[in-house]
């Protein structure tokens with residue numbers, strides 16, 4: 001996803017297109033092209049993410065983050081974003097026990113791996129991202145988190 005215009009820090013960029021919750025009764029339909037790597041996992045749920053939200057790429061030094069609100073999840077700017085700049089989030093925020101894979105994001109501080117687990121991030125990155133964590137993630141992992 002690329003910015004169509006400039007955004008200031010904290011500005012709402014995009015409402016995540018949550019297609020539906022994946023449940024035992026309504027499982028993922030891989031025969032229809034639905035994929036687990038297009039899902040989000042908020043608060044123990046599995047939610048299929050649609051176009052264009054599912055094209056939001058990872059960066060080890062992202063310019064945006066996800067903000068879960070009552071009605072929906074939004075992408076907010078983490079810093080000033082110029083028109084044309086790629087909008088990225090760090091996939092290691094709001095996840096624990098996920099899958100790791102190689103990272104080639106190109107950020108100066110790239111870890112070389114998308115860890116799939118907030119708690120495996122270097123402690124300074126955990127501190128930096130602490131204010132960005134979702135309320136549900138903080139509640140589920142309160143025993144492992146230090147105060148912001």
Ligand SMILES: [Zn+2]
Nearest residue numbers: 060103105110
């Ligand atoms: Zn990286």
